[in-house]
Every structure is written in C-alpha cells, then in structure tokens.
Amino acid sequence: MNSTTIKKYLNDLREEGKYDNEFIDILTVGNEQDEDGEVIATKIMGSINKRYAEDKKNKT
Amino acid sequence: MLKIKRIKLSGFRGMLKPQELDFTKKGVGMPSPLVLYGLNSSGKTSFVDGLEWFLSQQNEIEWLNREDAKQRAYPHQEAKEGESFVEIEFYDSEKEINTLRKTFNHKKTTQPDLSSADDFKQIYEAFVIRPYLRYLEVIDFVYNRTGLEKYQKLASWMGFENELAFQEKIALEIVPELKKKEKQLAGNISFLEASLSRLIGGNIFSEFTILDFCNAILKTYKIKPSANLADLWQHIPEISKSKISSSVGVKVDKLTEIETTLSAFSFDTELITGVGGLKEAIKKLGREQKLIEKIDVIDLYTQALEVLNKTTESKIKCPVCGIEWEKEKLLVHIQEELSSLKKVKEDRDAILRRANELRDLLRKEIEKTKQIFSKYDEVQKLIPILNYEKIKKHRDNLNALETLLYEGVLTKEFIFFVTEKDIDALNKEKDLIRKDVSAEEIKIQPSKEELQLSENIEKLNQVKDRWYEILNAKAEAQFVATQIENFIQLSNALVKLVQESIKSRFNETSERIGKYFGILRNDKDIKNIEIVLNEERGRAAGRSAEIQLSYYNISVKPAYKVLSESLLNSLGLAVYFTCVKQFNTQCKFIVLDDIMNSLDIENRDTVLDLIEQELGDYQVFLLTHDYYWFQKIMRRFPQWISKKIRGWEYNIGAKIDFAETTKEEVEELLSDPTTIEDGGFKFGRHVEGILNELCENLCAEVRHRYARNDPPTTEELFDALYKRLKDKIGSNHPVVGKTLNAKKYEPLVRTFTGHPRGNYPSTLSSTEVKRAMQEWSNLEQDLWCSDCRHYIEYFKTKDSIECRCGRIKLNKINVPSKVNK
Numbered sequence: 001m002n003s004t005t006i007k008k009y010l011n012d013l014r015e016e017g018k019y020d021n022e023f024i025d026i027l028t029v030g031n032e033q034d035e036d037g038e039v040i041a042t043k044i045m046g047s048i049n050k051r052y053a054e055d056k057k058n059k060t
Numbered sequence: 061m062l063k064i065k066r067i068k069l070s071g072f073r074g075m076l077k078p079q080e081l082d083f084t085k086k087g088v089g090m091p092s093p094l095v096l097y098g099l100n101s102s103g104k105t106s107f108v109d110g111l112e113w114f115l116s117q118q119n120e121i122e123w124l125n126r127e128d129a130k131q132r133a134y135p136h137q138e139a140k141e142g143e144s145f146v147e148i149e150f151y152d153s154e155k156e157i158n159t160l161r162k163t164f165n166h167k168k169t170t171q172p173d174l175s176s177a178d179d180f181k182q183i184y185e186a187f188v189i190r191p192y193l194r195y196l197e198v199i200d201f202v203y204n205r206t207g208l209e210k211y212q213k214l215a216s217w218m219g220f221e222n223e224l225a226f227q228e229k230i231a232l233e234i235v236p237e238l239k240k241k242e243k244q245l246a247g248n249i250s251f252l253e254a255s256l257s258r259l260i261g262g263n264i265f266s267e268f269t270i271l272d273f274c275n276a277i278l279k280t281y282k283i284k285p286s287a288n289l290a291d292l293w294q295h296i297p298e299i300s301k302s303k304i305s306s307s308v309g310v311k312v313d314k315l316t317e318i319e320t321t322l323s324a325f326s327f328d329t330e331l332i333t334g335v336g337g338l339k340e341a342i343k344k345l346g347r348e349q350k351l352i353e354k355i356d357v358i359d360l361y362t363q364a365l366e367v368l369n370k371t372t373e374s375k376i377k378c379p380v381c382g383i384e385w386e387k388e389k390l391l392v393h394i395q396e397e398l399s400s401l402k403k404v405k406e407d408r409d410a411i412l413r414r415a416n417e418l419r420d421l422l423r424k425e426i427e428k429t430k431q432i433f434s435k436y437d438e439v440q441k442l443i444p445i446l447n448y449e450k451i452k453k454h455r456d457n458l459n460a461l462e463t464l465l466y467e468g469v470l471t472k473e474f475i476f477f478v479t480e481k482d483i484d485a486l487n488k489e490k491d492l493i494r495k496d497v498s499a500e501e502i503k504i505q506p507s508k509e510e511l512q513l514s515e516n517i518e519k520l521n522q523v524k525d526r527w528y529e530i531l532n533a534k535a536e537a538q539f540v541a542t543q544i545e546n547f548i549q550l551s552n553a554l555v556k557l558v559q560e561s562i563k564s565r566f567n568e569t570s571e572r573i574g575k576y577f578g579i580l581r582n583d584k585d586i587k588n589i590e591i592v593l594n595e596e597r598g599r600a601a602g603r604s605a606e607i608q609l610s611y612y613n614i615s616v617k618p619a620y621k622v623l624s625e626s627l628l629n630s631l632g633l634a635v636y637f638t639c640v641k642q643f644n645t646q647c648k649f650i651v652l653d654d655i656m657n658s659l660d661i662e663n664r665d666t667v668l669d670l671i672e673q674e675l676g677d678y679q680v681f682l683l684t685h686d687y688y689w690f691q692k693i694m695r696r697f698p699q700w701i702s703k704k705i706r707g708w709e710y711n712i713g714a715k716i717d718f719a720e721t722t723k724e725e726v727e728e729l730l731s732d733p734t735t736i737e738d739g740g741f742k743f744g745r746h747v748e749g750i751l752n753e754l755c756e757n758l759c760a761e762v763r764h765r766y767a768r769n770d771p772p773t774t775e776e777l778f779d780a781l782y783k784r785l786k787d788k789i790g791s792n793h794p795v796v797g798k799t800l801n802a803k804k805y806e807p808l809v810r811t812f813t814g815h816p817r818g819n820y821p822s823t824l825s826s827t828e829v830k831r832a833m834q835e836w837s838n839l840e841q842d843l844w845c846s847d848c849r850h851y852i853e854y855f856k857t858k859d860s861i862e863c864r865c866g867r868i869k870l871n872k873i874n875v876p877s878k879v880n881k
Contacts (some may be wrong), residue, residue, distance in 0.1 A: 005561070006226050018553075020547065027093075042237075044234070044238060048543040
C-alpha cells in the first residue's frame, strides 16, 4: 500500500522550502515502500546521529 | 456502470436447490429495481447473506460473525462439496464483467473458489460502500461507534484509508519511537549526573555546587577559589606536583584511584531483563522453525502471484514446491503461504531488532566489566592474594553472549547463565575488594596528608571527567531534540494537509447528508448537519470524526446526545445513502433489508420519497416482511419488479413467484372454492391498511391506540373517515356517499382483518366478498392518484384535501356535484 496523495503532499512541502529535505526523502521512501513506522523512525534517528557526528567534528 | 441482472443461490444458507432472482423484464435491457416480500423465516435474508458473502473480499457475512456463526454456517446443511455457491450475472455498461460465481469450499471454509480472481478484484474495488444495509448497521454507525471508529469507517467509505494509515503511522509509531530515543538520551544524562552526585556526596548539583566542592578541596592546599570550572581545572596539575613521589606515595595514589573508581560503579540487572524478553520471543518463534527456513521464498511467491494474475493457463506448477495446481487453487495456496510467511518474517525481524538493541547494551556492559577487571588486575599487583573469580566468570558469560548475538540468535541455542543472584555476588565481590584496598592503604601506613592528597587529586580528576561527559551528553540530547522537533514540524504540516483534504471531503458530504435528512425528516429544528473532524486534545485528536448538528439553534456534537432513536435512524440512513450516492458511482445497486421496520410508520413514506428523488438511477433491491408495506411499494413504483416468497421448505428453499396486485390476488383466490376465506382475509387486511393510512393522511380523529392488543376496529376507522370527509367536503359529496356504501360491508371486512371483533360466520360465498370488493374499489379509485402515486391528504395550511400533485382535489360542496379530477 502506498499513497500518491501523501507523495504529492510531501512534494508540496519540499517546494515550500521550510522543511528538512532529508526527512522528506525518508518519508517519501517510507510511503512508497510501505515501511513500518519503526523502520522510518530508525532511518530518521540514523540521519540525526550522522548530523550530530559531523556537527561535533566541525566544532573540534 | 454495474447493475445486477440475476442472483442465483444454491446450497447456501436457507436455499438447498438452486434459486434465482431475475432483475430483468422482457424487452428492457437495463435491470430493474425489485421488491421481494416474504414472511419472516421464508428465506429472504439468504439472498442478502449470499450477496454479502459474494461481495466480501474477506469472504465473511458480518452479522453472522456477531452471532459467532462463522463460515461453516454459510452452506445449507444438506449441501455437498461444490453445490454451495452464489452466482451473479452483472449488467456492465463497459461489457467487461458478465457472470461470476463464488463457490464454497468445504475443506477451506475461508477460501472459496472464484470463477475469475481478476473480475472479483474489480468487483471488490467497484463497491466502495457495501451495497447492503441492515437495520442494526444504521444504528451501529450513528450510535455505537466511537469518534475514532467513525473516522475509520468514513475513511473506508470515502477512500482515504491510505492517508489515514500514514497519519496513524506518524502519530502512533514514528513520533513515539523518536520520543523514546529522546528519553533514552535524557536517561543517560540522569545516569551520569547520579554518578557525579555520588562523587561529590550530594543529591543536588550544579556548576555552583561543583565549584563549591572543588574549591573546598583546593582551599586545603591554599589555592584561591576559582570563579568558574574552566579556571578550576587548571589547578589540578598544580596540586598534583606536590604529590609524594615515594614508592609508598605511588602505591597509595594507585589504591586511592582504584577505590574512587570502584565507589562510583555498580553492576545492574538491565541486561538480564533484556535477555529474558528476547529469550521469550525466540521461544515463541521457535515453533515456526519450518516457516523461518522458507522466509526467503517470499519474493518468489510474490513474483509468482504477479505472473499468475496475468496468465491464462489453467494448470500451473507451484514455483516453490513444483507441484502442478489448478490456477485458482494455486492462487489460494500461494496467498495462504504468503500470509503465514509474512507473519513469521515480521516476528523474526522484531527479534533481530531487539537483539540489535541488546548488542548496544551488552557492549556497554562489556566495557564497564573490562574497566573494573583491569582495576582488579592492578589491585592484584599490589595485593597478590586478591581473589576475583566472579568477575572472570561474568566476563566469560558476556563474551559468550556477544558471540551468540553476532553469530545469530535464531541459529544457535540461546543460553545466558547470568542471574540476579550473580549480579548481587558481583557487587559483593566489588565491595570486598574495596575493603581490601582500604585495609591495604592503612597497612602501608602512609601519612594522613598523603592519603588525603591522593584522594583529593583523584576526586578532582573524576569530577572533571564526569562533568565533561555530562556536557557532551546534554549537547547531544539538545541537538537530537531540536532535530526531532524539526521532524515533528514537518509531520504536523503533512498531517495538516491530509486533514484539510479530509475536511473538504466531509464538507462536500455534509451538504448532501443535510439534504437527505431533510427529505427523511421535515424537522426544522435540526439544521446544519455536518461530519466534523475532532481536533480537540486527546489520544485520537485529528484522527476521529463525529456528527454535529444544530438543534434549536444550539450546536450539538455528537448528534446522539439529543436525537431520539427514530431521528438517529433517519440520520444513519441519510449518512449511508449519501456515501452510496457519493462513492459508489460505478455500481448503482443497493439492497435494503427490512430497514423500513426500523422507522415509525409516518416516516416510511419519506424513505420512498428519498429513493424516488435522489436514487432514481439506482437499482434498489428491497426486502420486506410487511405485506401492507409491500403493497404500498407496488402501488408507488409500478415499474419495479415485485416478487413474493410463497413458502419455504427445508429440502428446497424459498418458492418465489411474481406478485400480483391485491385485486388480482383476491380474485384468483375467490375462483377456487377452497381458498375463498384466504381471499376474504387478504381483502380484509388490505382495507384495514388503507383505512389506517387514509385516517392518518386526513388527520381523522381515531381512538388512540394505547396498547397493541386494542387497535381501532374497522368500524371505528370507517366512522372516523366518514366524519372527517363529511366535515371537510360536506355530506353531499359523492365520495362521502361512496364511503357509506363501502362501510355497509364492514362486518364482512371485520371478519377477515387481523383482529375481528365478534362471532361472525367465517364461511362466506365468493359473491359476497366480490360485492364488498367492488364497493371498496369504487371508493378507493376516488382517493388514489395514479400520477403522484399517493392517497389524498389533508393540507392544513390550505385547509384542503388533495393528492400530492394536486390532480385529485376534493372541494367542499353543499349540493351534489362530481368529483373534480
């Protein structure tokens, strides 16, 4: 199951430019591949952890 | 556009022999609406059950599930394998679907054989709204369902299930999972803070309390207090220089460092709890070992399904087991296998995720154990008799668990020997070693100052380390919280878009519900009926819906707070008919099973008004056990096919005939000397029914029917009608005269009504009944309009008696005159 309506809404939000594109990508794939919420959450946390590591690296 | 030409039932519910309902008329291409009359238990509902089962993708009859009569109760008890089926011939304007058959499989009761899986798929998709409505379902939707359930029901009716599913995924899975991670990070900070609190010997700490604690130490060595921690840390190397450099000093220093480390550490049982949960899940899954081994073929089965749906071959080999199957049976076989395998895969994946989390926990535990172990080793160099077997065993157990978690929890036997008792023993061992260390410090007899200095330096170092760890943990938690907040803003924006779209669908639908409710109930005090999204706070905020209306100009939600059961019935019908009209645009077929009996008598006509005005292009299949109502529908919709069930036999099922008008029926019965009384009975019931309707239409004064056993007699009804007509149109009006003529036969009619009032002879000649019928027909034809198909009514505002279209109008006259037609 996936929803073209959700895909469209996510594209609209991307165009608004106010939201995190990487998160939008994760939700788009999650919708297309009908991923479990837990899987989507793990991907989001993975992205956040990566950013934190980079942020820390840049500060030192 | 789809309609139904023919329904055939065999060996299903109450029908043993094949029975058909034909919805076509000779020479008319388009199937017609049909009204079916039958007494209770005559087999009517078997047709509705058959339709529900046929149109159900889950192959279920919902109301039977409620009574715990599962699939085994669907076929007739005497039916053999292959004899129980429902067959429907469709009228399809696109000419894609013709006749489809669903056959009950006695071996796999939940998996019937389908004549064409593809065509059935099309049919399932085409009927967005179930086309069959039973009384209980109306009440169930309006009254019994919670806001969340209503929203889910509306989602399936209005086709926004996917959006709802994603909305729920965000609200119930993704955001809570992210919040869990946020909580874990906060928990880590608390753990570090607790450890630092233990070091400084207080429960509350802040930068100031730490400064106070460390400045107090530095003061001992005549060092000025620092104003901030960064300055303070600079003094640690300074006082370290004054540390004693003798061998005793080094030894004391070492022992002090070890003791401080051990005092800040404690073994806990978190890992044991995690292992216990995982073990239980593995044990459960262990029963499905054979299926686990087949998980890899899920893709193969999925691909096979796609191929099968396209192929036209009748016999095909299963791509997994290689056995040759009939196409339909193979489809069922693969779907069953896929469903079991997917369930096992989900369980297995959950175990693997849990094992992954446990690995993180284990890594921390191994690290800590390693750290303590190395401290013990160091102590042993200073105190050679030291014994620490418990921690050695614990280390080995942790290593074994790590190997197991990495090599695969599902392929090896899951063994982990550590218990809560072992953890207690480890803590006791640690406390004993601390005591040994303290004893050793005393034994080597360093000076008090030496001991104090070593201890202070170690404390300052550890406070510093822990402080930086806390700062890092807080920075990470803050960073993650900000990012999660960004995600929540995105998901809120997405959910808002979904909700806006759903609200616009609700608004569109609400307008029609209001219109339909207005036709069903002309109640001016109920206005502005709307389906609204519940956006207030709560667990299901934004994911639940309710019906709201304006009652005496006050907004009420949910509607059932103020509506009577009768009004709720009408509201439920309005919602259902709206959804059918709005969403079943491809399938213009609707079944109404005895729903009229859920409505008050005066509101039944309005359902027919609604069907006539708004669902004129729909093919209605109406079932009723009320003979008077049946006759009324026949009069109102002469173009409909009318059928009745003559009787029902266990070894056959229902016997269905075309229905005639009352007059034709009575005449047929009177022509046979053995059925004259049956004819009289039919005539009597007919007259009684019409008299009741006329008295009601004309607001004639009839004794209040306060108990079921004491209805007005036909004499009272005749008298009330006569009096009303005389008052309104004058005693010289011919219709009044005809009423009196018809009333002459009232004693005969009374004998045959449902509740006779006297000991009148029941044996009559057909001539007498015919004469009574003739007089009655003379009257009835002046009161019935064949154009608008309604009896005359009294219109209070105009103070007139006329039919709805105005073609028949009875004007008041004082001299004999003709009826105005």
